[in-house]
């Protein structure tokens with residue numbers, strides 16, 4: 001069987017995960033990488049033995065590829081996604097699919113025109129406790145879902161050091177796509193109205209022009225309600241950079257998912273706290289890889305991925321409504 005040839009646009013933190021996933025997956029291989037930062041492109045090309053580009057159009061033109069992974073910053077997905085679709089490539093795009101409705105609609109249109117497949121990498125659907133929750137919902141164990149509380153936050157390490165573009169994004173755009181997608185996937189219903197409130201000042205005092213926290217109340221068409229919370233200002237003294245918690249209340253049951261505590265606590269001469277290893281026997285593992293394997297499998301088997309451009313569009317609609325409500329102080333009705 002011929003291996004799927006993968007090209008990666010954006011060779012940053014997540015780009016490296018996509019590259020490793022393609023390398024580890026038995027029926028695919030990374031072939032080319034593109035980053036506008038020449039040094040990053042060269043470094044990834046050397047590590048994975050690929051051809052390096054700084055212009056994705058040139059990469060699409062000069063290299064034979066089956067699949068494109070768009071792993072550029074949140075606000076920079078539209079052009080590489082649409083250009084890759086126009087070149088008749090299947091695309092896996094990082095979350096959020098888009099940060100404006102204009103971009104989201106243009107991507108949906110381009111997918112339809114191309115006849116290619118697009119997956120939005122809402123990788124938390126592959127996070128095992130979330131997957132098990134979805135199964136419990138489908139099996140009727142929780143009854144009719146009534147309420148969700150979903151929180152995903154980071155310490156200041158993320159906006160201060162990890163991302164060079166944090167002032168062009170926000171905890172809302174960077175983190176809430178995961179939570180909004182999960183709750184919509186659990187509820188199996190679309191969001192209808194949003195009321196949101198933000199706080200700011202801490203990051204701005206550090207020279208990062210974005211809000212600190214967002215709290216959003218979202219009503220869904222099935223009558224259920226969800227409260228979303230995100231923050232980028234948790235202290236760096238925490239033993240983890242991600243704070244992740246989800247609670248679901250149904251007519252027959254409740255689930256609590258404390259996703260932060262994937263830890264080993266060891267008490268000997270000293271107390272030790274380690275997160276579950278991301279590598280065992282040199283093999284990178286876990287849901288960030290499983291979601292990418294799912295896309296590769298779908299392309300090989302000519303199937304639709306479980307999170308597509310419509311999931312991306314609905315997700316962006318809620319994100320934009322949250323920002324609008326927090327900016328105006330008004331309820332916002334979701335419109336597509």
Ligand SMILES: NC(=O)c1ccc[n+]([C@@H]2O[C@H](COP(=O)([O-])OP(=O)(O)OC[C@H]3O[C@@H](n4cnc5c(N)ncnc54)[C@H](O)[C@@H]3O)[C@@H](O)[C@H]2O)c1
Nearest residue numbers: 010011012013014015034035036037071072073074094123
């Ligand atoms: N699925 C997840 O769990 C998850 C987790 C973290 C980040 N992400 C998403 O992945 C995306 C990338 O995040 P990251 O942390 O890797 O950021 P990053 O800054 O580490 O990497 C982004 C790279 O894209 C490059 N780039 C920007 N514009 C480009 C262009 N036009 N052509 C080629 N390269 C370009 C940058 O130079 C940079 O090297 C974001 O959308 C982010 O939200 C997803």
